[in-house]
Amino acid sequence: MIAKEFKDMKVRFFVMFFLLFGTFVLLVVMKDYTPTLAEMLKNVPEGFLEKLGVTEDFINKLSEWNFYIITQWYGKNLGQFVPIFAIIMAFPVFAREIENETIELLLVRMSRRKLFNVKFFTSLVFTFLALTVLALVPIPVSWIIGEKLDTGLVFKYLLVEMITTYLWFSITVFFSVISSDQVKPLIASIALLAGTTVLGGFVRVLSALNTYSYVLKGEFTLWPSLIYTLSGVVFTYLSRRSFKTRDF
Secondary structure, three states: OHHHHHHHHHHHHHHHHHHHHHHHHHHHHHHHHHHHHHHHHOOOOOOHHHHOOOOHHHHHHOOOHHHHHHHHHHHHHHHHHHHHHHHHHHOOOOHHHHHOOOHHHHHHHOOHHHHHHHHHHHHHHHHHHHHHHHHHOHHHHHHHHOOOOOHHHHHHHHHHHHHHHHHHHHHHHHHHHHOOOOHHHHHHHHHHHHHHHHHHHHOHHHHHHOHHHHHOOOOOOHHHHHHHHHHHHHHHHHHHHHHHHOOO
């Protein structure tokens, strides 16, 4: 059953993994063009970049490997894809079986409890595995090219990325369980991610809804970490309960 689950998810698993890995490789290559970029930005009208948060000090620091990787890989490229990566890995987990009407055949072979656990945790483990490799790959690269990287900060980012991944994976699986096709859980999850990001970004009292402000900073603060983890547990429970009681 685990082999079947991996077979079902291998296309989106490898596509997403190599897409993000390619983004990292491109980022490393672009590092050599940082001085050229700094020279080009000097021609931009004074004050324009400051409004975007790009100061002269920030541009100068980009030539430092540690600052460059932390801000551009964890604080932008990988961090921005973490919720989307979790959603793409989770949306067809149950909805595909329901849409293809293969769920009845699987339920003949094993109990609902075992089937839910196998499908949920197999997909989650492979998602965590891909994320861990992508989050830690700058460490061996730094060793190879002889650059210093703050590994403590890297592991903090990995921790908040895994919490964020678990939250959006659990939410999407819930939509996958209650949907009858694969499109609805994908649209619902993306819409919820967009809505919570906008609300959290513009309404201060709802700032906790914006998971991007959490994952891009890489700060393992207690309350957001606890709230997101517990929210993931609640959606996992709701998914399991819905799967046990739904009439297939």
